[in-house]
Amino acid sequence: MGITRTPRAKWIEEGLRALAAGGPEAVRIEPLAQALGVSKGGFYGFFRNRDALLAEMLDTWERAVTEEIIEQVESGGGDARSKLERLFRLASSEDGPLTGTTADLAIRDWARRDEAVAERLRHADNTRMDYLRSLFASFCDDEDDVEVRALLAFSLRIGNHFIAADHGGRSRRDVMRLTSKWLLR
Secondary structure (H helix, E strand, C coil): CCCCCCCHHHHHHHHHHHHHHHCHHHCCHHHHHHHHCCCHHHHHHCCCCHHHHHHHHHHHHHHHHHHHHHHHHHHCCCCHHHHHHHHHHHHHHCCCCCCCHHHHHHHHHHHCCCHHHHHHHHHHHHHHHHHHHHHHHCCCCCHHHHHHHHHHHHHHHHHHHHCCCCECCECHHHHHHHHHHHHCC
């Protein structure tokens, strides 16, 4: 019976977990192998070196937060408001190693120190904003209104986890629901 290799995706997910926990410096082959419970030799079956893993982590993350989310939203059909509601639900429920806020924030932090990562982040953010603009533009005639709604929706996705304010007897969930309702008006 042959030896089962740890799938490539597991190395990438574990790399993103390490990135979220300690930045790009924490993405090291031996600790990843230990976390996965395997030897580091399997790593080299998929990746030439650590830099190749880092690049693949960015590729995978970018695809997950842009193309795959958009495909998931679009596959449900409906009008733009229905798609935005689906997108908001996905955004509030996603907290996995690829599409969760922790990976997003870790990549943003990394981008502050690495121009190549900053460019990748800019591309992903522009794709996300373009998709939001296209949805809001289908029921908002004013370009300024479209831009404001898209920026507010995207900012909530990124910044919501940093806000520790109370909401006057309302839960955060209630306020987010009201915010979504306002954005979709």
